[in-house]
Amino acid sequence: MSRSVFSRHGAARAADPGDRVFAAFVAAMSSVVILLVIGFVVLLAVDSMPSIKRFGLGFLSSSVWNPVETEINHLNFGALPYIFGTVVTSVLALLIATPLALGSAIFVSEYAPSWLGKPVSFIIELLVAIPSVAYGIWGLFVLVPFMRGTVEPFLQQMLGNIPILGALVAGPPFGQDLLTGGVVLSIMILPTILSLSREIIAQVPRLQKEGMLALGATRWEVLSQAILPYARGGIIGAAMLGLARAIGETMAVTMVIGNSSTKIGASLFTPGYTIASAIANQFTEADSEIYFSAIVELGLVLLLVASVFNIASRFLVAQLTKRTGASNA
Amino acid sequence: MRKDPEGGKFLRRRAVGAASLAITAILAFASVAILFVIVGHVVVNGIGSLNADFFTQIPKPYGESGGGIAQAIMGTVMMLLLAALIAIPFGVGTAIYIVEFGRGRFAELVRFAVELLAELPSIVVGVFVWALVVRNLTGYSGIAGSLALAIIMIPIIARGVEEILKLVPDSLREAALALGTPKWKVVVFIVIPTVLPGILTGIMLSVARAAGETAPLLLTALGNSFFNFDLRKPMAAMPLQIYTYAVSPYDDWHAKAWASTLVLIGLVGILSGAVKFFTRRWKHESQ
Amino acid sequence: MSPNEGQATGAEASDGRMMRSLSDVIQDRGLEQRVEQDLGKGIQIRGLSAFYGTHQALEGIDFDINPGVVTAIIGPSGCGKSTMIRCLNRMHEVIRGASVTGSVLVDGQDIYAPDANPTRVRRNIGMVFQKPNPFPTRSIYENVITGLRLNMRRKAKHEYDEVVEKSLRAVALWDEVKDKLHDSGTALSGGQQQRLCIARAIAIEPEILLLDEPASALDPTATMKIEDLLFELKTRYTIVLVTHNMQQAARASDITAFFLADERHIGHLVESGPTRQIFMTPSDKRTEDYISGRLG
Numbered sequence: 001m002s003r004s005v006f007s008r009h010g011a012a013r014a015a016d017p018g019d020r021v022f023a024a025f026v027a028a029m030s031s032v033v034i035l036l037v038i039g040f041v042v043l044l045a046v047d048s049m050p051s052i053k054r055f056g057l058g059f060l061s062s063s064v065w066n067p068v069e070t071e072i073n074h075l076n077f078g079a080l081p082y083i084f085g086t087v088v089t090s091v092l093a094l095l096i097a098t099p100l101a102l103g104s105a106i107f108v109s110e111y112a113p114s115w116l117g118k119p120v121s122f123i124i125e126l127l128v129a130i131p132s133v134a135y136g137i138w139g140l141f142v143l144v145p146f147m148r149g150t151v152e153p154f155l156q157q158m159l160g161n162i163p164i165l166g167a168l169v170a171g172p173p174f175g176q177d178l179l180t181g182g183v184v185l186s187i188m189i190l191p192t193i194l195s196l197s198r199e200i201i202a203q204v205p206r207l208q209k210e211g212m213l214a215l216g217a218t219r220w221e222v223l224s225q226a227i228l229p230y231a232r233g234g235i236i237g238a239a240m241l242g243l244a245r246a247i248g249e250t251m252a253v254t255m256v257i258g259n260s261s262t263k264i265g266a267s268l269f270t271p272g273y274t275i276a277s278a279i280a281n282q283f284t285e286a287d288s289e290i291y292f293s294a295i296v297e298l299g300l301v302l303l304l305v306a307s308v309f310n311i312a313s314r315f316l317v318a319q320l321t322k323r324t325g326a327s328n329a
Numbered sequence: 330m331r332k333d334p335e336g337g338k339f340l341r342r343r344a345v346g347a348a349s350l351a352i353t354a355i356l357a358f359a360s361v362a363i364l365f366v367i368v369g370h371v372v373v374n375g376i377g378s379l380n381a382d383f384f385t386q387i388p389k390p391y392g393e394s395g396g397g398i399a400q401a402i403m404g405t406v407m408m409l410l411l412a413a414l415i416a417i418p419f420g421v422g423t424a425i426y427i428v429e430f431g432r433g434r435f436a437e438l439v440r441f442a443v444e445l446l447a448e449l450p451s452i453v454v455g456v457f458v459w460a461l462v463v464r465n466l467t468g469y470s471g472i473a474g475s476l477a478l479a480i481i482m483i484p485i486i487a488r489g490v491e492e493i494l495k496l497v498p499d500s501l502r503e504a505a506l507a508l509g510t511p512k513w514k515v516v517v518f519i520v521i522p523t524v525l526p527g528i529l530t531g532i533m534l535s536v537a538r539a540a541g542e543t544a545p546l547l548l549t550a551l552g553n554s555f556f557n558f559d560l561r562k563p564m565a566a567m568p569l570q571i572y573t574y575a576v577s578p579y580d581d582w583h584a585k586a587w588a589s590t591l592v593l594i595g596l597v598g599i600l601s602g603a604v605k606f607f608t609r610r611w612k613h614e615s616q
Numbered sequence: 617m618s619p620n621e622g623q624a625t626g627a628e629a630s631d632g633r634m635m636r637s638l639s640d641v642i643q644d645r646g647l648e649q650r651v652e653q654d655l656g657k658g659i660q661i662r663g664l665s666a667f668y669g670t671h672q673a674l675e676g677i678d679f680d681i682n683p684g685v686v687t688a689i690i691g692p693s694g695c696g697k698s699t700m701i702r703c704l705n706r707m708h709e710v711i712r713g714a715s716v717t718g719s720v721l722v723d724g725q726d727i728y729a730p731d732a733n734p735t736r737v738r739r740n741i742g743m744v745f746q747k748p749n750p751f752p753t754r755s756i757y758e759n760v761i762t763g764l765r766l767n768m769r770r771k772a773k774h775e776y777d778e779v780v781e782k783s784l785r786a787v788a789l790w791d792e793v794k795d796k797l798h799d800s801g802t803a804l805s806g807g808q809q810q811r812l813c814i815a816r817a818i819a820i821e822p823e824i825l826l827l828d829e830p831a832s833a834l835d836p837t838a839t840m841k842i843e844d845l846l847f848e849l850k851t852r853y854t855i856v857l858v859t860h861n862m863q864q865a866a867r868a869s870d871i872t873a874f875f876l877a878d879e880r881h882i883g884h885l886v887e888s889g890p891t892r893q894i895f896m897t898p899s900d901k902r903t904e905d906y907i908s909g910r911l912g
Contacts, residue, residue, distance in 0.1 A: 016511030023430050023513070029422030030431075030439040033483065037442045040449070040457055047460045103356030111350050112357070114712070122605070124360045129601035130367065131541025132451075133568045134590045137575045138367050141374070141583065187363055194360070207749040211813070213710060215763040215820065216739025220346040225766070229753040248450020250544035251568075255575060276452045276544070283459065283548050292464065299456030303449070310448040323752070338769055339736070 040303065048297035050290055051077060059297060063262060067291050077294035079301070081262035085178060085272035089253060090246040092182025092268070093189055098239050100186075101193035109201045110223055121198060127191040136255035139184040140176075144256055147183070148175025152269055167266040174258060179268035181257035185249055189242035196241055200234035200317065201227060203324050237316030244309035248302060250276040275302050368594065375591030378584045388554050388570075391579070398589050400556045404565035408471055408550065409536055411560065412478035417532060419479075420486025427487075428494040429516050440491075447484035454480050455545035463549055471557075471564035474550030481542060482535040489531025493524045530604045537600035541593060543568035567593050657723045657823040657854055658683050659704060664718035666699050666708055673699045674883045677718070679873060683823075683854040686846050688869035688891065690859060692906065695875040696883025697858045701826050704856065705741040706734040722824065739767050742817030742853075746829045748809035750801030750816075757797040759812055760784065763820035783815040787845055807838025814845065818853070825853040829860060843868040862907065866895050874903045 051059065055077055062078025069075035104124060108117040152173030159165040204227045212226035228235070258271020259281050273281070279298050286292040382397045389396035423443060427436055458477040467473050497520050505515040521528070543566075546552075551563040552573060567589055574586035659681040666674040674696045681687045689697045702708040703716055706727060719726040727737045750759050760780045764771065780797065784790040789811045793804070801812060810830055817825060827846075831839035846855055846868050859865050865872055872895070873888035887900045898904045 016513065019511050019513045021513075022516070026422045026426035026430055029419050030426040030435075032419060033423050033446065033487070034439060034442045036480065036483075037445050039461075040453075043457060043461055044453075100356050100360055103353040104360045107350075107353035107357040111353060120357055120361055123364055124357070125605075126598070126602065127360075127364050129537065129541075129598055130364075131543070131568060131593055131597060133541070133543045133571045133575075134371065134594055135367070137571060137586055137590050138370055140575055141587075142370050187367075190360060190363075205749075207745055207747060208751065210707065210710065210743075211745065211749040211751065212762070214705065214707060214738055214741075214743035214745075215766060215816070216735055217766050218342050218346040218735050220349040221342065221766055223349070225762070226751060229751070232753070244448065248452065250450070250452040251572065255572070276450065279452055279456060280544060280547055283456075292460075296456060296460050299453050299460075303453045306448070306450050306453075307445065310445075314444070338767070342766075 044296055044300040044303060048293055048300050051293035051297045054290065055294075059294070060301075063264060065262060067285065067288070067294075075290065077290075077297075079275065079278070079294075079298060081264055082273045082275045082278040082298065083301075084264050085181070085257065086247055086274040086276070088178050088268070088272070089181040089185055089257070089274055090243055092179070093185035093246040094239060094243050096183065096186035097190045097193055097242055101190050101238075101242070102197055102235065104190075105194050105197035105201060106223060109198055110219065110227070121194070125191045125195050127187065128195075132188070132249065132251040133255075135184055135188055135252035139180065139252055139256040143184060144175040144180055147177075147180045148173050152179065156269075168268050170267045171269045173269050174271055176256055176258040177269050177271050178257065181253050181272070181274070182268070184252045184256050185246045188249060188252060189245045192245050193238045193242040196238035196317070197235055200231045200238060200320060203234070203321065204230050205324055231320060233316045234320035237313040237320070240309045240313035240316065244306045244313065247309065248276060248306045249274075250280050253277050254280050371587060371591050371594055374584070375587035375589075378588035379591070383585070383588060387556055388585075396585075398565075398567065398570050398585065400553060401565040401567045401570035401589070403556065403558075404471065404550070404553065404569075405540060405567045407558070407560065408475045408478060408546075408564060408566060409539060411472070411475035412482055412539060413532065413536060415475065415479035416482035416486055416535065420483045420532075420535070421490050421528065423483070423487045424490035424494060425516060425521075427491055429512075429520070443484045443487045443491075446480070447488065449480075450544075451481060451542050452544040452548075455548035458545065459548040467561060469549065469551035469563040471550055471560035471562065474546050474564055474566065475560070477545035477549045478539040478542060481545065482539050485535035485538060486531050489534060490528050493527035493531065494520065496527075497523055526607075530607055533600050534604045537597045537604070540600075541568060541597050543572055547572070659824065659854065659856075660721040661704075662719045662721065664700075664703060664716065664720060666696070666703050667715045667717075668711065669713040672880075672882045674703070677883075677885050679885055679888050681854060681856055682871065684850060685870035686850050686855045686857055686868055687871040687873065687888075688857045688859055688865035689873050689875060690862060690865045690906075691875035691883075691886075692877075693860065694881065694883075695877045697860075697875050698828055699883065700875065701828050701856055701858045704824070704826055705743055706737050707743065709734070739763075739820065740822050741824045741826060742820070742822035744810070744813050744817055744825070744827045744830045747833045748806060748813050750804075750809050750812050752800060752802045754801055755798040756793050756801050756804070756812060759801040760815050760819050762816060767820060779819050783819040784812075786818060786849070787811040787815045788841065789815060805838070807834050807841060810834060810838070810842060811845065814842075814849075818849070823854060825849065825855050827855065827857045829858050831864065832860065839864070862895075866891060874898075874900075874906065876902055876906070 055062070059077060059079055060083060061080055062076060063080045064076040064078045065081070066076050104120075108121045112120065152169070152175070156169045156173065159169050208226045208230055209222050212222045217225065253274050254277035257274065257277055259273055259277055260271045262273065263270060275298050279295055279302075283295055286295050382395060384397055384402065385399050386395070386397040387400045388398065423439060427440055427443075431439065454477050458473050458480070462476060463469055463473045501519065501523065502515055505519045506512070510519070546566050546569050550566055550569065552569040553563045553565040555565075557564055571586050571589045571593065574582040574589070577583070661677050661679050661681070664674060664677040665672060677700065689700055691697050699708060704720060704727075706716075708714050708716055716728060719728050721727075722737075722741070726732065750756075751762065754762065757776075757780055760783050761776050764776065764779060781790060781794075784793060789808060792808065793799075793812075796803070802809065804812060810833075814825075814827075814830075831842045834842065843864065846857065849855060850870075857865070857869060859868075869891050871888065872891040874886045874894060875883050876886050877883045886902050887894065887898065889899075894903060895907055898907060
């Protein structure tokens with residue numbers, strides 16, 4: 001765009017020495033950004049090498065996290081409980097947040113008149129501005145007692161006797177547990193999924209909606225049979241973005257998830273860790289090289305997993321944009 | 330009319346439509362309600378503890394009541410300033426490169442890098458600075474904290490400035506070039522001043538975001554209960570103070586944690602809300 | 617018998633066809649009865665005005681659309697012809713802030729009556745759009761029966777099969793796609809896609825078929841095929857065709873209505889009548905100016 005302006009006027013050839021300097025300057029800034037990203041991966045990889053070399057894949061599959069070598073318990077770092085906690089809370093968050101976010105996006109985009117839709121979506125998206133630690137303190141002092149005293153007993157009552165679901169709600173309601181962690185996360189990723197879904201729904205070409213409408217479809221049918229199928233990939237992308245955020249979230253989760261048990265069981269009422277909360281809780285203890293390396297490796301795992309979902313999300317949304325662009329051409 | 334072999338289907342379809350409207354409306358309002366519930370709790374629980382001491386004194390020792398979070402406020406301000414000082418040149422410079430000078434592959438790579446940087450979980454940023462700087466160079470310190478915050482701020486500034494620069498019409502650049510102005514002067518003295526408000530809001534947005542970040546500071550600045558102006562030592566920050574107070578066993582500290590949250594949300598919320606509001610207006614005006 | 621066979625020059629071919637269809641219409645005194653059985657329904661437009669928010673696009677439109685013929689709506693861009701046709705199946709109001717006053721009577725009933733349901737109205741009036749819009753997540757087969765699945769009670773598979781074949785034959789697409797019915801609707805050429813959209817529209821047997829510049833995105837060969845199609849379809853549906861292409865109107869239509877916007881950018885119906893008459897001996901000077909290329 002502006003490049004062509006500049007080249008049309010011959011400025012691309014950087015006649016002025018000031019141009020050369022300035023161009024080099026901003027190029028250098030940009031290179032630093034690239035180096036930063038590369039540096040991230042490289043540093044984390046290098047610093048986790050000791051741990052990787054020593055524990056290999058056992059890091060991901062072992063449940064024993066024992067920083068101190070004693071005669072009985074060997075030194076081992078197995079992050080499985082943390083991975084388990086991350087998976088459980090993130091998936092739970094996704095399951096709760098996606099219907100809420102998608103439903104709200106549908107309401108705001110297709111059903112609500114614009115005087116209502118705009119403020120509603122604005123307010124929901126304000127949730128993004130709330131700092132993580134604020135969710136944490138609210139979660140700790142408000143949500144946890146509520147879960148422990150009301151929601152979890154209720155769930156236990158309702159589902160306790162059903163074969164498989166019953167196992168999910170077994171045991172004493174802790175309050176500070178995986179379930180609450182999932183609930184807090186869901187609130188945090190709700191606005192992310194919502195705003196991306198809204199954009200995606202808005203991108204569905206008018207011709208598709210009108211084509212369905214002209215066949216005598218109700219508004220809901222236009223939504224469910226023309227808009228959502230068309231936008232399917234993008235919406236999945238939105239959910240993936242939410243998932244990526246949930247995986248990386250630290251403070252709010254760490255304040256409500258208990259950080260005490262490394263038991264991997266079926267019940268959502270057990271306290272646990274996520275990879276992020278494990279890092280936050282343990283980094284000060286990392287006095288040995290191998291311990292340090294293990295923590296860094298946790299960071300590396302987090303980086304890789306979150307990035308995979310981010311990239312997948314970006315890809316799916318881009319596919320939708322491409323298809324929309326082609327049909328609008 | 331021809332015979333309609335529909336049976337009662339049309340009524341059922343209408344009912345389904347009405348139900349979906351109701352359900353999505355409920356979901357939307359539930360989402361809105363969540364915000365009000367959370368903010369409501371913060372206000373109700375925090376407002377009681379806001380007093381002059383809160384803003385001017387440092388924390389009292391364990392168990393004693395009174396005192397405040399003055400050192401945390403100072404720490405936040407100092408680290409944000411240093412972080413901004415680092416992040417602004419890199420963020421703005423990268424955006425300028427992408428929009429005004431970028432050529433093909435490399436520019437795409439830079440944009441991709443900015444996107445990746447923006448999506449990094451903040452704890453990973455903390456681990457990175459922890460591993461790079463804290464362990465070997467500076468120890469837990471305000472500098473490390475600022476570095477972490479700067480890394481978080483750079484992509485936000487870069488994206489915001491990139492968008493703003495793209496909104497500037499080419500005709501403006503052409504007019505300046507036609508007068509014989511060299512390209513770099515066009516960018517620095519013509520384009521940038523035009524969008525300075527937009528750039529400032531982009532910076533404000535990044536500051537608002539950084540102000541609320543806890544995880545990266547946990548591993549870098551660590552926190553401090555006393556006034557500390559030496560950036561080479563551990564430094565307090567509001568989010569860190571909130572965390573420390575909240576997970577402690579003392580009611581008084583819990584109350585202070587709520588109050589700090591209220592102040593933090595107030596600042597962050599006002600900044601973000603104002604930025605969003607102004608950005609929408611600009612987007613409309615230039616389109 | 618396709619009007620486009622023989623490669624005759626535009627005027628001759630259209631002349632011959634127009635004479636034929638005019639005489640059809642003129643000779644056919646038993647029009648009323650045929651309407652009940654085979655042809656679509658007529659439309660009477662009375663005092664129709666259309667608005668986009670506060671901006672008025674059409675004013676006081678009064679005219680009749682007859683079954684058994686193709687009625688073309690022509691005029692320069694901005695004259696409101698697309699708005700006009702979209703008012704006929706209550707698609708105009710789909711745009712936020714858009715509204716309509718006046719009435720449109722189909723089969724004696726005003727589709728804008730307070731108790732009329734727009735969804736029901738649209739089910740009985742088919743529409744084909746400027747650009748083909750097959751549903752990309754559905755197969756060709758699924759596209760055709762979309763309207764049936766929406767509006768009618770569930771049918772047996774063979775019933776759907778029959779409808780698909782019948783509709784695709786009616787648009788001369790059956791032979792081309794019968795072996796790939798389950799391919800995506802978008803895996804066809806532009807012209808084929810548009811014919812698919814017509815098949816989709818007629819599958820639910822509407823009485824009226826509205827075509828809003830259906831060939832504007834197609835190449836000449838595909839356009840010809842669409843025009844031939846209209847010639848066949850008009851025996852079964854009331855057809856309204858919006859076109860910016862005068863030659864197309866001359867070729868494909870029996871009745872032509874000429875629209876024009878005034879200085880306030882409000883569209884009016886200038887005149888309407890048998891196509892031959894409008895093109896050869898228009899009553900209004902503005903029509904004549906447009907036809908001869910001095911306008912628009």
